[in-house]
Each structure stands twice: as structure tokens, then as C-alpha cells.
Amino acid sequence: MFKLDHLAVACTDLKAGTAAVEAALGIKMQAGGQHDRFGTHNTLLGLGDVYLEVIALDPAVARVRPTWFGLDLFEGPPRLANWICQADDFAPHAAVTGPVHALTRGDLDWQITVPRDGSLPFDGGFPTLIQWAPDTHHPAARLPDSGLRLTRFEVHHPAADILRDIVPIADERVHFVSGAFEFRAHFEGADGERELR
Numbered sequence: 001m002f003k004l005d006h007l008a009v010a011c012t013d014l015k016a017g018t019a020a021v022e023a024a025l026g027i028k029m030q031a032g033g034q035h036d037r038f039g040t041h042n043t044l045l046g047l048g049d050v051y052l053e054v055i056a057l058d059p060a061v062a063r064v065r066p067t068w069f070g071l072d073l074f075e076g077p078p079r080l081a082n083w084i085c086q087a088d089d090f091a092p093h094a095a096v097t098g099p100v101h102a103l104t105r106g107d108l109d110w111q112i113t114v115p116r117d118g119s120l121p122f123d124g125g126f127p128t129l130i131q132w133a134p135d136t137h138h139p140a141a142r143l144p145d146s147g148l149r150l151t152r153f154e155v156h157h158p159a160a161d162i163l164r165d166i167v168p169i170a171d172e173r174v175h176f177v178s179g180a181f182e183f184r185a186h187f188e189g190a191d192g193e194r195e196l197r
Contacts, residue, residue, distance in 0.1 A: 001088075001170055002086065002087050002167065002168055003086040004085055004174060005140075006051045006052060006083075006084050006140070007053070007082070007083050007084070007150075007153065007196075008054075008069055008080070009021055009079065010056070010069060010071060010078065010079065010080075011054060011079075012074065012075065014041055014054065014058075016078070017054045017055075017056055020078045021052070021054050021196065024194060024195070024196055026191050027146050027189070029044065030144065031043060032044045033105055033106070034058055034061065034105075035068075036061055037101070037103060038063070038067040039057055039058055039061040039067050040056065040057055040068070040069075041056065041058040042056075045143070045148070046140055047140065047146060047187070048140065048150075049140060050140055050150055051140040051143055052196075054078065057072075066117050068114045069081060069082045070118060070119055079182075079183075079197060080196055080197060083183065084112075084129070085127040085129055085167075086129075086130055087129040093129060094113075097113035097115070097126070097129055098113055098114055098115030098116055098121075099113070099114065100113055107136070107137070109135070109136045110130055110131060112129065113128055113129040113130075114128070122157065123181050124181070125155055125157040125163050126167060127167065146189070147190055148187045149188055150173055150185060150187055151187060151193075152185070153173050153174050153183070153184070153185050153186075154177050154183065154184040154185075155176050156177045156178075156179045156180060156181060156182045156183070156184065157176065157179070158178065158181065160176040184196070184197050185197075
């Protein structure tokens, strides 16, 4: 079974993307870091058992390969563009997710699936898969608690019925909805309900 790990908001400029998410959620994002292998950088937000990242290409890092999360082709305003799930075994899903990459940053150590062309399976409808090393302290546990909680995550997709069958996740917050592709994330906090798309 998959376990929801985190959500990713893609943007063309990290500062602007972070500001947009902060305005939408009414909360301050935390500094993240760089991913030199894929030429990206991010900011983060703790949501209890999961977390949110805002991610963009890092203009200070030269890229020699397609990057991840579909960022090479990303354009337009900041928006939810990917969801990442923990998986015990990548092999059964390799035909969809592509190869596995081993990455480290500081004391974080993980493996993640990234298609060879940097695209997202089913345009992002099928999650990116991740495994954290056993001795890695998960980012959601090390981030300050924002007080926000994810209450519902919707994957809107023309192939929602197929995705529902091939994504083995048992999380009452995750819903597949037939329609034009988009993500909708609903949150609840001290100031009431918030939404990201």
C-alpha cells in the first residue's frame, strides 16, 4: 500500500511561489534547500503527518539532465503539480513511474522515482514514489507544526477510474474525481478552512 508523504506546489520562481502559497494558506513557509542533482530548490510547511513543499528550478544550479516533477515544462502561476507517496516496493509500479534515484541532502537520505524524461506519470495523477532510509528523520516530523491539517486531497483526472484501480492507497483524505486534470487540497486550521489548487 502507498502512504501519502507530501504534496508539491510547482512554480517558475521560488520566492513568488512561496508568497502565493503563504497568501492562500495564511501561514509562513519554512526554508528548505537545494537538490543539486535535479537543479531545484524548495520551501516547506509541516502539516502534521505530511508536509507541503513549494519547488522551482534553481537558477544558480546548472542542469545537465531533465529535472523532476515536470519542472522543465512547467509554466503559468504556482499550482499543485505533484503528490508523493511512500511505497515499500517500487518494482510493481516501475512501468508507470520510471527508474529509481538515490538522493541525499544533509542528513536526509531517500530513494525516489523519476521518469527518464522528467515527466509526471498520468500528468501527475499517479504519484511519485519515495522511500526514506530507515535512519532518516522524516521531514514532516522535523518541521515546525504549522497548525494546518490536510483534510481532503482530490486528484481530478479524465482517467480517474483507472487511477483509482492502480493506485493502492487507503487514505480517507485522497479522492479520485473524473474531469479535467487538476489537484485540489483542502486544509483546516485555527483560521478555518483553506484550499490550494
